Structure formats: C-alpha cells, structure tokens
Amino acid sequence: MKGLRIDGILLWASREVLRRPGDALLTGVCLALTTAMLATVLLLSQAVADTAGRILSAAPSLIIRRINAGGWAPMPADEGVLRIRAVPGVLSVAPRIWGAARSEKGTVTVVGAKTGAGFVQREGKAIHPPGVGQAVVGPGIEGAGGRIRLFLGAADSFSFSIFGRLPGETAVAAHDLVILEPGDAARVLGLPPGFASDLAVDVFHEEEAEALAPELAEALPWPVHITTRAEAAKQYAGPVLRRGSLAAIALFPAVSAVLLLVVLTVRERASRSRTVGLFKALGWQTADVVLLHLLESAVIGFPAVLLGLAAGYGLVFFPGVSWPSRLLFGWQQAPPGISLDPVGALAVLVEIGALILLPYLAAAALPSLRASLADPQDLLEEGR
C-alpha cells in the first residue's frame, strides 16, 4: 500500500514537472552544470591524492641525500651503503642514480636502473630494464623516431633508443621519467663513477623510520638530508591541496548558483500555497504534499546531478581531455592517468550530494512543510 502511494505521488510529481517544462529544464541544466564544475574539481583533487598515495606507499621508508653549501651533492655509493647497513633497524639500503636532465622536448627525470629481472608487468608482459644505449620512458615522454636525446650542460649530448614505455597508470609518478642503464644515467647526470644521487633505505618497522633518522645521519661522514615516506607524501600532497583549495575558491560562482537555485526554489514552492491548500482540502496529508514536492525535485535533481557527475568524470578521466588539469593544477602536458579509490569516489559523491542535492531538496520540502501548518482555506485564499 505504501509503495502504491509513492507510485501514485511519483506519477503526479512527474506530471507536475511537465506542467512547467521550461522551469524544469532550466533548473536541470543549472544543476547539471554546477555539478559538473564541482565534480571536476573534487574528482581531480581526490584522484590525484588517491593515486599519489598508492604510489608513495611503495616508496622507500627513508631517502638519504648528501648536501653541501651549494645544495645536493653526489655521495660515494659503496661507503654510504656500508655505513647505513651497519645501523640497527635497517632492512635494506640501495644507492640510486637519478636527477633532472634536458631533452629536446623539455626537462625530464633520469633514473638509472640495474639490469636483471623485469621490473614492470603490463598485461602479463614484463618490461625489462634498459641495457647500455637504451631507455624506458614514462607515458608523457615523446621521442622522435624511437630515440630520445638528452643533454649534459651546453655541449655534451647523448642519444638513446626507446626500448620500452611505462604503463599509463604509473603516470602520476613516472610521467616525465627516462630510465637508463646506471652507467648511462651517471654520464647524463654528470656523476663521477662510484657515486650515487641518494640512498633508498627500508627499515624493519615503518613506525621507527622517523626515530632512526638521527642515527642514520650520524653514521655518515657528510652532512645529509633525510626524508621519510610520510614527509614525501606531505610534500606531494601540499601543492595538490593548495591548488585544489584555490580551485575551490574559483568555484565560488558555482556555489552561488546553487544558493540562487535554492532561493528561487523556495520562492517558487512558497508561491504554490493555493495548490497546497487545494490538495489538503481534497484529502492529501502533510506527508503526501512534502513527498510530492520532494519527488518533484528529485525527478529534476537526480538525473541532472547524474549527468553533471558523468560530465565531470569524463572531463577528469576521459583520455586526451587536458584542460581541467591544466586549469586547476597547471600541468602543461596531457594529464597523467589517474584513478580513484572506491572510498575516495564515495567521498566525492557524498560531498556533491551535500553541496548540491541536499540544499535543493530541502528548498523544495521546507515551504510545503511550513504551508501545512496553516488551515487549508487560508492557503486557498492566500493564493488568490
């Protein structure tokens, strides 16, 4: 019986929408556009944060870099490894060779990787580390004729054949990456033989990483800077959050549009007091009237918000759409492949629901609730 009552009122709510098709269309378009704007910002921020979090969870517990008065300095790899390995609590330590280099298309990040087993699995196929003269590149790197040219200073240039490409889902971390054989990488970066850019350290107990940092610094004969995984995550998330906040401020007009829509809906529904009075005179109860107004708004609001969400999702995740990330995060190239965690996606949906649907539905229901307190005849006369 209850279901049938809702069916009848839902049917009537749809009829009420059709009585004012222009209003309904305008409201729907406004809701869809506002949702699309909000969804683009929220989905992009959330997806970048989610993806970064996933990638950083696989990063080393600690990174040790040697510093001097001029900034970063290369460190002797073998000596550094020996001294760090001797510190209790250290599980493993590996010297890394990496740094920024110039290519014909802009600055890239060069990383040296040891030859051996495949290090990236893609669709069951291993991408092996490059050999001498070869490069594995990130999704954002373009090479002319299957080769990439890198420069050291103004004079020396090195050319490598592109031998593999990293999958798109690694793009947040590996967008501008060029992986080379360690010797090649050292030459491109100008590192002397036997020197490393930094040391990647894993510890037995992750929660001890921060406490171990002073002991590690003490174990080395040079001044060093140590970064924990949590600090790296903060460094990464900081700019994203900052830009996300700026983008949210830029969405002030969207929020204003929602407020305007709410005010107009309240006024429009309040102007229907005569109809509310008539319905009550004909045996409708307060709950029926409120349900009718809620369903009427839902008939417009839910499809509009779904459409807006789909548009926002498309703008963020559809391959090749670059302007939202360029506008919001200042990325200059095609956006990297990013993805949402289910929890993150749910959070975005809840945020959009709270920001758009709830005020809109409340704006529809409250005037009818208020009207129901009056005598039906007063409402009928009020509408004259």
Add this chain to the structure above:
Amino acid sequence: MDNEVRCRKISLVRSTASGAKKQVLRRIDACFPAGSICELAGPNGAGKSTLLHVMAGLLRPTEGEVLFGGMPVSRWSAGHRDRWRRQVGIVFQDLHLLEDLTALENVMLPLIPRGLPLFELRQKARLAMDRMGAADLAGLPVSQLSGGQRQRIAVARSVAEPPALLLADEPGAHQDSRGKDLLRALFSDLQQQETTIVIAGRREPALYGGGKPDLSFGIKNGELKGPS
C-alpha cells in the same frame, strides 16, 4: 459508522483585508442527520461558504466545535483532520480546478495519495465523471470547458471516492436541466449510501427528489435559522 454532523455553538472571527476583525459565524447550533440532504440558504455574504469550510475542517472555529459521528473533528490536530478529510467531498463555490490539467487529472487528484493502482485510479475517476455525464470531457484541459462543464468536473472530483459527508457550494449554479437531473440522481445515490449532504446556495428544488430537501436551514449575518 454514523455520518451525522453536529455544529455546537460555532463562532468564527476572521481578519479582513484591512486587518479589522469580523465575526463571520455566530454561535451556530445545528444537526445534519446521517444520510440526509440538507439545504443551507441565504443571501450573499451570509456565511454559507464559511460554514461549509468549517464543517469540512478547512477552517478552525474560534469557538464551539464540529462533531462528526460524535467525534470532535474540529478540535483534532492538523494531521488527524487531514486524515479525516478524506471522508469529506467538497465542491467549492469557485471550483478550484487546476486549469492547465485535463478534466480527468483534476478528478483523479483526491485519489492520488490513497495508494490505488493507476488503472483503478483512472477507473474511479472516469466512473465519477460518467455519473456527471462528463465522460467525453476527460482528455480536455479544464481551461477549455464551459462554466457548467467545469462545475460538473468539480462535482465529479468531490465524489471520485464516495464521501461520508458531501459539502456542495452552489452545485447547480451553472447547470441546465440535464445537469440538475444528474446532480439530483447523484445526491439520491449518495443518500442511499448514508452520505450526509449539505448544499449551500439559492433554493434549487430541481436538485432534490420530491422538490425539497430533508432539512432546510437559513443563514443571515452569520446566524443560522431552522431547520424547517
């Protein structure tokens, strides 16, 4: 259930447009027996429509109470009165039809929240229209109907679900002789089902079997006289 309606010392004071208070009904005492057809006659502005609105639970009396089947419905909370109002059919003097909707949709209106399947809802509405000889008007927007046709749609709406109490404000005002015959037949049918019928307006013998109502009340300046 007993469909008797009793007005006990009902007074009503309302605010006019200028904000002044005006006593519209004065200590009205009346009994409308179950299954009777009662007439409420009087000049314009006498308080006929207002008394119907009070009896229908659309207005709360300032003093006194309305009893339906012995229950003090005018004292009930809004929610209870809303529920009870489903037993009341009302024909307004100015009809209150939704102009852009079709005649059938207007008649369906009181049935919507009653939890009926769609086909049954349409069937009941069509049956009520048929009783008022308005079946052929079902698909027409009310705005295209004549005064008499609109009035028949309003009457059909009030009986779409057979009421326990029917309050009709000048139901025969725009009706030709055929329309009045249909109204008389409808009132007679409802009377058989113990519906209490109160008709306000000018004296219209054509609406009653035998040419007169069971009870006749007169109202003037908010004071009720009768029955006779």
